[in-house]
Amino acid sequence: MSKKGWGIYAHIPYCVKKCAYCDFVSSAVGTSASVEMEDYAAALRAEILREALPLRARWGDVTTVYLGGGTPTALPAALLTQILATIREAAGEPLECTVEANPGTVDEEYLAQLRVAGANRLSLGVQSFDDRLLCAIGRIHTAEEARAAVRAARAAGFDNISLDLMYALPTQTLADLRRSVNEALALAPEHISVYGLIVEEGTPFAAAEAAGRLALPDEDAAEEMYDYLMAELPAHGYRRYEISNFARAGYESRHNLGYWQNVPYLGVGAAAHGYIDGVRWGNETDARRYIRAIHAGENVRTPEDAERTATNAMEEYAFLALRTAEGIDEADFCRTFGVNIDDVYSSVIEQQIGHKLLCRAQGHIALTAAGMKLGNEVFAAFLQEK
The missing domain is CATH 1.10.10.10 (Winged helix-like DNA-binding domain superfamily/Winged helix DNA-binding domain)
Incomplete structure (x- = not known):
């Protein structure tokens, strides 16, 4: 076993709809998506079998698994559970297996299938409990759907749930943020991540900002929101263990801590990044090219730090x-x-x-x-x- 264990990150590059602030490698589900998603899941499983088995032979069972995106739950449950089954076959039983989910893409039946397949931690991209703001940033779910997703996750057997919240959103006020935080706290998640909006190049928000149509809070207002979060979440039992992450005792994200503590991890899937034996790499970013390359048995990795000292x-x-x-x-x-x-x-x-x-x-x-x-x-x- 690697002294610090090891992890697997699997990237699912599909979403129901791209959010206005998102610059992650993902594409909105289109009319031909079902066939491509099946091909993608098959290629991803092939890469997992090819790359994870040798690491298991070296280090033993994988310690943590994280399925991110995109929106992993944009895939049909049958495909996602097949991917989880392949990870268990190739890498063993992780202590922590996280799946990211959009509240608008899951129900109790879907989540129950994930739980049976080995997922034991759910990360819900809520972002806000304000329907007006959710619409403005391009989310597909409502506040009630977010609450329903948490209830469904509990009913499905998840006892480790993380909620993502954002602040400094267009037209957002401190009062708006307070209401969202209160809603989140009422759901009693084990973990809360908070992110200030960053307007990334190439996104719809960047175009809107360039055109003078993005009404962002000023620096003082954004700082006030930040200060509120840093005080409010610890006051309710969520310890800040990383710049953007808060957790109840014992519910820190093992996988994300691995990134910050120099733990090796295998990145699989289009646009995934990995770090093994001191080498970092990024996979082919285009899903179709990735599928073709994996089926042809070709290398999909590009080293990120060939000149690393x-x-x-x-x-x-x-x-x-x-x-x-x-x-x-x-x-x-x-x-x-x-x-x-x-x-x-x-x-x-x-x-x-x-x-x-x-x-x-x-x-x-x-x-x-x-x-x-x-x-x-x-x-x-x-x-x-x-």
């Missing part, structure tokens, strides 16, 4: 670990790179502690509350090859 690896380790509340484990840094962190970053650490953005205690170096808010500035300070 030891310095790059240390930089990456530092800013990923700093996303978590625990921060950098100094002993693990030394084990990983063979040097003490002060031999590399002493001046940066002292500077950021002086700015009250980092703190140091019990063998860990972590962001302060102010550092969490200004995380990108701190991460940039750890880049040696600027």
Whole structure:
């Protein structure tokens, strides 16, 4: 077994409808989608069998599995459960198996099939409980459908549910956000993720902003929303364990923690990314080309860091670990790179502690509350090859 275990990320590049803010690799389901989705599921299962079996032989059963997208639940339940079955066949029984879902694509029957197939954690992309805002950002579900999805998940046997919420949405006010948070808390999920809207290049929101038609909250209003979330969620028992993630004790996302703690993971599917033996790669992004390549037995990976140096690896380790509340484990840094962190970053650490953005205690170096808010500035300070 890899000392930290290992994970699998499987990408499902389909959605019922693309959201106005989304720049992830996915496409809206069209008239020919059912045939393509069947072909895609077959190719994905073939890649899983090809790539996961050797890793299981090296490291034992997979530790975590995450099906993301896109919208995995845009697939018919039969296809998604086949993918889950293939993962179990090739990689064993994970401790945690998460499936992302859009509330508008699931019911109790669908979720019950996922639960029987081995999924034990559900991540629901709610984003807001305000129907006006949901419509404005292009979501296909309503607030009531989000509530119904949580009820259905409980009835199907899920006892580990995460809800995604967004803030700083167009025309959103603090009062709007408060209502959504109260609705989320009333559903008592085990985990809540919160994301501030980022207008990404190439999205409908980017076009609207360029045309002066996107009424975003100003910086002060967005910061007020952020501060509210950072205070409100811990007050209700959700510990902030990563910059954007809050959980009840014991319900932190094992899979996502793996990303930030340098745990190896296999990425499968079109546009999936992986990290094995210190090498990061991205898969072919076009679903049809991916299907053809897998069926032809061809390589679908492109290395992302062919010129990666030891310095790059240390930089990456530092800013990923700093996303978590625990921060950098100094002993693990030394084990990983063979040097003490002060031999590399002493001046940066002292500077950021002086700015009250980092703190140091019990063998860990972590962001302060102010550092969490200004995380990108701190991460940039750890880049040696600027």
